[in-house]
Amino acid sequence: MAEKRVAFVTDSTAYLTEELLAHPDVYVVPIVVISEEREYEDGIDLSSEQLYDLIRNNKDVPKTSQPSVGKFQELYEKLKIDYDHAIAIHVSNKLSGTVASSGAGKDHAGFNVEIIDSLSISHGITSLLDKGILLAEQDVDIKEIANQLRDEVTKSKNLVLLGSLEQLYRGGRMSGAQFLLGNVLQIKPILSINSEGELGMFERVRSEKKATNKIIDLFKKSCEESNVKQVGIMHGNVLEKATELKKRIEREIPGVDIVFGEISSSIAVHAGEGTLALFWKTEK
Numbered sequence: 001m002a003e004k005r006v007a008f009v010t011d012s013t014a015y016l017t018e019e020l021l022a023h024p025d026v027y028v029v030p031i032v033v034i035s036e037e038r039e040y041e042d043g044i045d046l047s048s049e050q051l052y053d054l055i056r057n058n059k060d061v062p063k064t065s066q067p068s069v070g071k072f073q074e075l076y077e078k079l080k081i082d083y084d085h086a087i088a089i090h091v092s093n094k095l096s097g098t099v100a101s102s103g104a105g106k107d108h109a110g111f112n113v114e115i116i117d118s119l120s121i122s123h124g125i126t127s128l129l130d131k132g133i134l135l136a137e138q139d140v141d142i143k144e145i146a147n148q149l150r151d152e153v154t155k156s157k158n159l160v161l162l163g164s165l166e167q168l169y170r171g172g173r174m175s176g177a178q179f180l181l182g183n184v185l186q187i188k189p190i191l192s193i194n195s196e197g198e199l200g201m202f203e204r205v206r207s208e209k210k211a212t213n214k215i216i217d218l219f220k221k222s223c224e225e226s227n228v229k230q231v232g233i234m235h236g237n238v239l240e241k242a243t244e245l246k247k248r249i250e251r252e253i254p255g256v257d258i259v260f261g262e263i264s265s266s267i268a269v270h271a272g273e274g275t276l277a278l279f280w281k282t283e284k
Contacts, residue, residue, distance in 0.1 A: 071104025123232025163274020
């Protein structure tokens, strides 16, 4: 087989469009989801529908674990047969140890891999993959592709409207008092992954309607302040709500390309069913 120049590697927190799923040079290493002492590989033997069933029906809250160093080493050993290089784009290292596993795996394999910390999740990774593939098709040098992608990371923005406080509470990320108060007051927390890749509270809003209006207003303001070409609308098993959000953005912010899809099982473990999220990049 003739050598190909660049392979692209990511993990299963990434949202993959049909084009990326069909791309022969894109490879995905699954995040591990653990439920009642059984391990599942996200996207391989666990679908998002199956995960929501586990969350609803199992006593223990599912947890996630980054792919092992061995998984990455195995992949990189295979890739170096057919490729000169690889670019690996992963979930924020503040949210998972996947970046570290990938780095150790490439060292063990002795393969030339440029590892990019997306400082994001889901569609925040999608846009980086699209950009990297485009540059590779233009025969841009591997180091330059990596440099441009690291610059793209700094332009990433996102807003996450949690579907349920219960998943945060059951997962130990919220105290019982916070959970009770949030439910009584119908608090809808809006989260965001900051420029350091850390997920934190952006704003607390009373009622889902007000929270949805808030994220649209914030996105609209970003579009007015900078050149936004595309937004990813990701949802956690709430197609109807996500579709309505899409229609509102099309109506209120025309001209922005919209990518529409579901969050992966490994994200839904933490965000919960009912989550809505926006991902976009700002350009000067």
